[in-house]
Amino acid sequence: MAAARTLRIGLIPGDGIGKEVIPAGRQILEALPTSLKLKFEFVDLKAGFETFEQTGTALPDKTVEVLRNECDGALFGAVSSPSTAVKGYSSPIVALRKRLDLYANVRPVKSVMTAMNPIDMVIVRENTEDLYVKEEKTYDGPEGKIAEAIKRISQKASFRIATMAGEIALRRQKIREAGAPSIHKSPLVTITHKSNVLSQTDGLFRSTAREALAATAFSSVGVEEQIVDSMVYKLFRQPETYDVIVAPNLYGDILSDGAAALVGSLGLVPSANVGEGFAIGEPCHGSAPDIQGKNIANPIATLRSVALMLEFLNEEAAAAKIYAAVDANLEEGKLLSPDLGGTATTTQVVEDILRRL
Amino acid sequence: MAAARTLRIGLIPGDGIGKEVIPAGRQILEALPTSLKLKFEFVDLKAGFETFEQTGTALPDKTVEVLRNECDGALFGAVSSPSTAVKGYSSPIVALRKRLDLYANVRPVKSVMTAMNPIDMVIVRENTEDLYVKEEKTYDGPEGKIAEAIKRISQKASFRIATMAGEIALRRQKIREAGAPSIHKSPLVTITHKSNVLSQTDGLFRSTAREALAATAFSSVGVEEQIVDSMVYKLFRQPETYDVIVAPNLYGDILSDGAAALVGSLGLVPSANVGEGFAIGEPCHGSAPDIQGKNIANPIATLRSVALMLEFLNEEAAAAKIYAAVDANLEEGKLLSPDLGGTATTTQVVEDILRRL
Ligand SMILES: CC(C)[C@H](C(=O)O)[C@@H](O)C(=O)O
Ligand SMILES: CC(C)[C@H](C(=O)O)[C@@H](O)C(=O)O
Numbered sequence: 001m002a003a004a005r006t007l008r009i010g011l012i013p014g015d016g017i018g019k020e021v022i023p024a025g026r027q028i029l030e031a032l033p034t035s036l037k038l039k040f041e042f043v044d045l046k047a048g049f050e051t052f053e054q055t056g057t058a059l060p061d062k063t064v065e066v067l068r069n070e071c072d073g074a075l076f077g078a079v080s081s082p083s084t085a086v087k088g089y090s091s092p093i094v095a096l097r098k099r100l101d102l103y104a105n106v107r108p109v110k111s112v113m114t115a116m117n118p119i120d121m122v123i124v125r126e127n128t129e130d131l132y133v134k135e136e137k138t139y140d141g142p143e144g145k146i147a148e149a150i151k152r153i154s155q156k157a158s159f160r161i162a163t164m165a166g167e168i169a170l171r172r173q174k175i176r177e178a179g180a181p182s183i184h185k186s187p188l189v190t191i192t193h194k195s196n197v198l199s200q201t202d203g204l205f206r207s208t209a210r211e212a213l214a215a216t217a218f219s220s221v222g223v224e225e226q227i228v229d230s231m232v233y234k235l236f237r238q239p240e241t242y243d244v245i246v247a248p249n250l251y252g253d254i255l256s257d258g259a260a261a262l263v264g265s266l267g268l269v270p271s272a273n274v275g276e277g278f279a280i281g282e283p284c285h286g287s288a289p290d291i292q293g294k295n296i297a298n299p300i301a302t303l304r305s306v307a308l309m310l311e312f313l314n315e316e317a318a319a320a321k322i323y324a325a326v327d328a329n330l331e332e333g334k335l336l337s338p339d340l341g342g343t344a345t346t347t348q349v350v351e352d353i354l355r356r357l
Numbered sequence: 358m359a360a361a362r363t364l365r366i367g368l369i370p371g372d373g374i375g376k377e378v379i380p381a382g383r384q385i386l387e388a389l390p391t392s393l394k395l396k397f398e399f400v401d402l403k404a405g406f407e408t409f410e411q412t413g414t415a416l417p418d419k420t421v422e423v424l425r426n427e428c429d430g431a432l433f434g435a436v437s438s439p440s441t442a443v444k445g446y447s448s449p450i451v452a453l454r455k456r457l458d459l460y461a462n463v464r465p466v467k468s469v470m471t472a473m474n475p476i477d478m479v480i481v482r483e484n485t486e487d488l489y490v491k492e493e494k495t496y497d498g499p500e501g502k503i504a505e506a507i508k509r510i511s512q513k514a515s516f517r518i519a520t521m522a523g524e525i526a527l528r529r530q531k532i533r534e535a536g537a538p539s540i541h542k543s544p545l546v547t548i549t550h551k552s553n554v555l556s557q558t559d560g561l562f563r564s565t566a567r568e569a570l571a572a573t574a575f576s577s578v579g580v581e582e583q584i585v586d587s588m589v590y591k592l593f594r595q596p597e598t599y600d601v602i603v604a605p606n607l608y609g610d611i612l613s614d615g616a617a618a619l620v621g622s623l624g625l626v627p628s629a630n631v632g633e634g635f636a637i638g639e640p641c642h643g644s645a646p647d648i649q650g651k652n653i654a655n656p657i658a659t660l661r662s663v664a665l666m667l668e669f670l671n672e673e674a675a676a677a678k679i680y681a682a683v684d685a686n687l688e689e690g691k692l693l694s695p696d697l698g699g700t701a702t703t704t705q706v707v708e709d710i711l712r713r714l
Binding site for chain 2: 001020040063081085090091094107131134136137138141143144146147148149150151152153154155156161194195196197198200201203204227228229230232234235237253254256257258261262266286306307
């Protein structure tokens with residue numbers, strides 16, 4: 001009998017409802033059936049605006065080091081952004097993605113019973129560059145201040161993110177061929193850009209993505225393009241046509257919130273920040289200060305992020321268990337959190353899902 | 358009896374269906390009742406991808422000069438973007454906006470019978486800077502090519518666009534107080550940005566817009582903010598809450614396509630590129646090569662763009678006539694173009710609307 005694999009998972013609740021949903025993520029890992037032969041160890045780690053207020057940094061070096069040296073994966077809750085610029089504060093999740101080279105932000109958006117039209121897409125967002133390099137400067141012009149930011153697109157990052165998109169498209173197709181019901185018949189990657197205005201930067205993203213997806217390995221994958229503005233339009237008019245969408249960082253950020261709106265709530269949408277052999281699961285929602293401490297946050301985005309993290313750690317059977325339990329809860333529709341029109345508490349939703357594992 | 362005012366209007370059909378809808382724009386101006394005491398003269402002008410192929414430039418200097426020196430306003434159809442980068446080609450509408458300092462792109466999105474939920478918003482998009490300065494460079498990095506673009510935000514442009522947004526909010530409120538039915542009770546401007554990542558550039562846009570809207574003249578205008586990703590989410594979840602949205606160039610581009618999706622078709626959404634004493638009406642849709650030459654393009658975006666242009670040329674009575682005729686066509690819903698589920702030709706829709714003037 002094979003020995004159990006032990007995975008060491010960093011837990012970074014962050015701010016606001018992050019503190020309510022990350023414990024649910026831990027709970028579901030602990031509740032996985034022993035037949036899966038998986039063990040978990042947890043390390044509590046700090047990051048976020050509260051951490052910034054306490055320690056002067058939103059992302060302590062210790063958090064990065066422990067993740068890098070001791071962990072197999074992690075779960076990240078959410079961070080509060082200060083309502084006006086605060087000197088020295090900078091988003092810890094953006095920094096974490098770069099420092100651990102988690103180059104892909106993978107965001108599957110799928111409807112169960114919550115959307116009018118069936119939707120089943122994955123947004124594969126480049127996670128390390130574009131305007132997120134945060135190289136900015138401000139100077140005095142003849143008529144007031146002028147600020148500039150660099151948007152940087154590299155061939156390397158564009159190539160690897162498009163390759164990841166192709167691989168995800170193939171993996172999804174394999175799961176479909178194994179009999180999973182799906183609205184898609186064949187794999188399709190849609191490249192999003194704005195090369196009609198940004199011919200060099202987005203032009204490089206576009207041509208490199210095309211090149212990556214022209215590899216023999218992807219010969220069964222359809223490839224098309226959408227300009228980002230028209231992509232947002234089509235996302236809302238014909239969301240069912242999209243399978244895998246690959247985009248530079250900022251467009252990916254915007255598109256994934258748009259896609260979340262289509263399935264009814266940001267509280268349903270998971271993400272994983274993925275690098276070589278490491279993944280951080282992260283719900284797409286924010287810290288939601290308005291509902292913090294009320295035990296009504298939807299834990300599903302986090303539970304699905306746990307599953308997504310497990311997929312990228314090659315634990316697909318465990319991931320499938322979690323997805324199925326979440327889908328069963330949504331399909332029954334009896335214990336739903338308020339964002340989905342229900343009255344269940346976070347605790348009740350988590351209990352219902354654990355019961356279905 | 359006051360003499361008639363003569364307005365000289367440049368007509369730039371551009372490419373694709375631009376050639377079918379701009380003539381409709383001319384027709385409606387010529388059909389306006391004489392009681393309005395307005396006369397029109399037209400100048401045909403060239404721009405677009407076809408012009409580029411014929412002359413080597415997508416925006417001949419002559420077009421810019423005639424607009425600047427001889428015209429009061431203009432109508433612009435659409436341009437085709439080449440499907441791969443073409444050396445020397447650059448979008449003529451982006452260039453025109455900058456060369457004539459048409460600093461505001463105003464895009465009203467309003468539902469009549471075409472949307473499930475009532476929507477009545479205006480997107481006021483900064484039209485001259487941001488990533489649209491198109492300052493790009495490409496160089497060789499250690500692991501392949503790297504391209505960079507500048508995103509530039511100035512205090513000056515941010516101030517004037519936010520002031521324009523405030524003025525539009527006040528004007529809309531005045532029309533409501535004069536008895537026009539509306540879903541809004543009081544004026545609201547929503548500032549869109551991503552200052553949680555771009556603290557200097559979008560931070561400058563945000564703080565300058567706040568400052569502009571803090572003027573005494575706008576004391577009755579509510580002001581709020583949305584981060585762009587969450588704005589796209591809310592645009593789809595609660596579109597009825599938005600009155601006036603002000604945004605930097607690229608976010609405005611994306612948001613206006615998103616808003617167009619909400620009212621059922623890009624074929625309904627007008628825009629005006631507005632500077633000091635000059636306005637170019639421009640339908641939000643593209644050149645739509647797939648339906649070009651079939652006489653089925655929806656002319657409504659153009660007809661509404663004509664009205665919007667007239668508003669900014671202080672001909673509000675004429676504008677109101679056109680809006681009312683278009684709304685009447687949509688409310689009756691008998692002669693609709695295919696994008697709205699109808700079977701009417703462009704010609705039939707135009708005739709129906711002219712009849713209602
Ligand atoms: C909080 C913010 C910096 C972040 C981003 O823009 O990446 C968030 O919107 C996300 O999508 O994870
Ligand atoms: C054609 C393109 C350059 C243009 C833009 O991005 O401004 C278009 O999308 C628009 O919105 O008018």
